[in-house]
Amino acid sequence: MGGIERIESADVRLVAGTKGLNKRKLIWAGLGVLAVVFFGTLPFYYDVHNGQYGVFFFNVFVYAIVAQGWNLIGGYTGQISLGQNAFFGIGAYTMALLWFNDVTKTGYYFDPVLMIASAVAPAIVAVLVGLPLLSRLRGDYFAFGTLGMGMIVTVLFINGGYFTGGAEGRMLVSKMPPDVVFNLRTHYWVAFLVAVLVTLVVYFLTSSRVGLALKAIREDEVAAASHGVNVLKYKVIAFAVGASTAGVAGSIYGYYLLQVTPSNVLTQNWLFYPILMVVLGGTGTILGPWVGAFLIYLLSWYGDQYFTGYSPILSGVVIILVMLFLPSGIMGLGQKVPDWGKRVRGSG
Amino acid sequence: MNEVGFFTRVSASFVTFSRRGFVKHKRLLLIGAALVVLALVAVSLAACGSDDTTTTTAPAESSDTTAPAESSDTTTAGAEMGDDIVIGAINSLTGSNVLTGQEEKWAQEKAVADINAKGGIKLADGKQHNVVLKFADDKSQPTEGAAAMEKLIKADGLKIVLSSNITPVNQAAAQVAEKYQAYFHITSSWTDEASPDGSFPGFIGGMDLKWATDMFESAGDSGLVAIGGAKALDPADAPTTFAVMTENTPDGVGFGDATKAGLEAQGWKVASYEKFVEGNKDFSSIILKFKQANVDAVVTLIAPSDGITFVKQMKEQNWSPKYLFGYKGFWPVDFYAALGDDANYISYDGFWSETLPFPYAKELGQAFQDDHDGNTSNSVGLYYAAAQILFTAIERAGSTDPGAVRDQVFNGSFPGTTMGDITYNDQGIADIPFLAFQWAPGGERVVLYPTEFATGKTVTFVPWDQR
The missing domain is CATH 3.40.50.2300 (Response regulator)
Known part of the structure; x- marks a missing residue:
């Protein structure tokens, strides 16, 4: 292909892309930019360290990261993984053990090398576990397989002796550089940045040929395979990317709590809450995990304050209502309202 | 495994439903959406409008407890009444540890009812102050324990907090308290220090906490x-x-x-x-x-x-x-x-018995039986004593400044509790015999x-x- 042909080809793609940017997408993109600007600059006009909304949004971001990862596996690929807590824990432990043993010798507090390692380690485990599980198991059986993997990982860390710190895990307070004072603002920004990055990764992944393959697998594996989609390859890719996002979230939470133990980072809270968030927000949508994380944590936060001891009931009632009347999640509402509007206009 | 299987199937169903949607139920869909929005608006409004309010718990009612002092300007003894002292209390109100959490909650509320019946706590301002507790649910999970501490400190503005009764929960909450210089009055958590070679990190005693104390036994x-x-x-x-x-x-x-x-x-x-x-x-x-x-x-x-x-x-x-x-x-x-x-x-x-020869032990045990169909407890005296110690420390400090209260407990001696005479060391640890x-x-x-x-x-x- 010559140079001109390449330019013409690029122009065609550009025109096609511009046509794709319809009004609705532009509105969403605008809202997204506004949200990023708002949350990104919040620490400049609000004391996120001492104010309650700082830690509130920090937790929302961490949950949104895990939920976005599960969304890629469960929502876009249709594979129900019940092992996200294991990947969260592996990520947290990777950061903690490398930091505790001063492997990188950087002395940094938020060491980017450790955070990248926290994403890579769970991805490797996901590939090793995913190849046999995803090639042989489907549906409920795959879900049980990942659940079993989570249990195995938990027991291994509990009984890991000196290497993992055993049941007591690793205390990281003593590893804080002496000149660093804990300030939640740093954690807020890191969690927010990673949450945005993960969202962009999932967006571009699902908008690409890979995403097309994932959606095809979700709809009908056999049909996808018959059209030349390498089903196992794409399922493993989704599983590994979902695992690495959970791992990064684990390292961020570990940096926040400065105490990584099996009961903190391998608890099934990091499995069930993110799934609920995705389902509530809308499976297979980019903003669903964000909306779900915000709503579930909002219910938990204020439910605990105003209905102390009964907040799980409040969360349960809302989840039941949404599942009954909004089976596509909150994001499904956006698609339903125009339909309703058309019907009203039509009847008028 | 049944619960897990159920969850798996439900998750799978959710995903399936989400993909297909319920075209047939548009009317119900709108009603549901409206309900959700209303609920969320209500929660948000309640949240926004109540930033400066504090939820308090009612003091425990028991057969031999005098009614707590009402909020009046003076006590029966004539002392002037000041504002209530609000203390946070992390507790397993839900989850697998709820049975123990209920006993702890009963004991803490009983201690509050008893101190208020005596006129409350006298501070340096010369006034008597009633005590109220603000509970936060740890849901029997360490991560929720940390979140509960965050809520008490930031949403309720409380910097003196009574602990839950599980070691991992209290460890997680203590890490948060440490960051915000809130005093965390722990009980019922293993006190072990780290081993000299570092192979065993210890429990509360191994965390080198500056803003928490612990009254319990070492796991060892x-x-x-x-x-x-x-x-x-x-x-x-x-x-x-x-x-x-x-x-x-x-x-x-x-x-x-x-x-x-x-x-x-x-x-x-x-x-x-x-x-x-x-x-x-x-x-x-x-x-x-x-x-x-x-x-x-x-x-x-x-x-x-x-x-x-x-x-x-x-x-x-x-x-x-x-x-x-x-x-x-x-x-x-x-x-x-x-x-x-x-x-x-x-x-x-067990941690305690009503047969122990300590002040108020017999009466406390009887009060528990009266409230629990004659059943006995082997723990409430520990939680009651923890509250007694905290009230004494606040009175000695003369203020509710968390640092001043903490300083009273570190190296402090507290005679005559329902656990006997309790002494904390310079690490803020009080070892009690099981x-x-x-x-x-x-x-x-x-x-x-x-x-x-x-x-x-x-x-x-x-x-x-x-x-």
Whole structure:
């Protein structure tokens, strides 16, 4: 292909892309930019360290990261993984053990090398576990397989002796550089940045040929395979990317709590809450995990304050209502309202 | 596994529904959406409008508790009343630890009702101040314990907080308290320090906390209680070969490792160390191992439901060690109710007894029985004493400044509590002795150890075929 042909080809793609940017997408993109600007600059006009909304949004971001990862596996690929807590824990432990043993010798507090390692380690485990599980198991059986993997990982860390710190895990307070004072603002920004990055990764992944393959697998594996989609390859890719996002979230939470133990980072809270968030927000949508994380944590936060001891009931009632009347999640509402509007206009 | 299977299917169904949508239910969809939006708006409005308010709990009502002082300008003694002192309290209001959480909550509310009935706490301003508690639910999870501490500090503005009663939860919450210089008054969490070589990180004592204190026992020494109970057996019946059996959880393995080491350090032979999955329904292979190893004494950390299963299978296999001692799961009233006479001669740990010769112990025990259909508790005195100590520390500090209150507890002595005289060291740790109990026929709790508080001698576990 010559140079001109390449330019013409690029122009065609550009025109096609511009046509794709319809009004609705532009509105969403605008809202997204506004949200990023708002949350990104919040620490400049609000004391996120001492104010309650700082830690509130920090937790929302961490949950949104895990939920976005599960969304890629469960929502876009249709594979129900019940092992996200294991990947969260592996990520947290990777950061903690490398930091505790001063492997990188950087002395940094938020060491980017450790955070990248926290994403890579769970991805490797996901590939090793995913190849046999995803090639042989489907549906409920795959879900049980990942659940079993989570249990195995938990027991291994509990009984890991000196290497993992055993049941007591690793205390990281003593590893804080002496000149660093804990300030939640740093954690807020890191969690927010990673949450945005993960969202962009999932967006571009699902908008690409890979995403097309994932959606095809979700709809009908056999049909996808018959059209030349390498089903196992794409399922493993989704599983590994979902695992690495959970791992990064684990390292961020570990940096926040400065105490990584099996009961903190391998608890099934990091499995069930993110799934609920995705389902509530809308499976297979980019903003669903964000909306779900915000709503579930909002219910938990204020439910605990105003209905102390009964907040799980409040969360349960809302989840039941949404599942009954909004089976596509909150994001499904956006698609339903125009339909309703058309019907009203039509009847008028 | 049934719950997991159910969840898996429900998750799968959710995803399927989400993909397909419910086209048929547009009207219901709109009603549902409206309800959700209304609920969220209500929650948000309530949240926004209540930033400066504080939710308080009603003081406990009990038969022998005087009604708490009402918010008036003066007390009956004529002292001027100041604003209420609001103290945070993290508690397992939901989740697997809720039974213990309820006992702790009862004791804390009783302590508050009693101090308020006496006119409250006098501060440096010369005024008397009533105490109110603001509870936060840890949901029996460490991550939720940390979140509960965040909420109390940031949403409620509280910087003096009473603890929950599980070590991992309190460790997580303590990390948060440390960051915001809030004083965390811990009880019921292992006090162990780190080992010199760093191989064992310790529990609360190993965290080098500047803003938390802890009144409890070390996990390493907790095994001594079981040994103390064994030593109280008739020498002719004394066991020789121990087994340690524990659930394969962080708490369980921490306990199991420490207990095994403690028993061996005392010169006892530990022939078997078994870990099992929480919720285990089949202990037959473990029992068989114990038989083969000629084990005649078992020390275990086990949940009540697992403990009931274990004892029933011991009976089915007609295996009777001379001594069976259980932590965590053998002391609840429900354990005795489920097993009936089969629970007789089983020993267990506890923190307190109404038979202890300490001020107000008998009255507190009676109040608990009055409120709980005659059931007794072997823990409420500990939680009550923790609240007593905190109130005293606040009064001594003359203010509710968390640093000033903390400084009163570090190196502080607190005589006359329901746990006796309590002294904290310079690390903010107060070690208290555990008690060993045994179920006697009829469901009576007999104190075996420490010897000076014993209300009876340990009775050898009567073999099943001789009952």
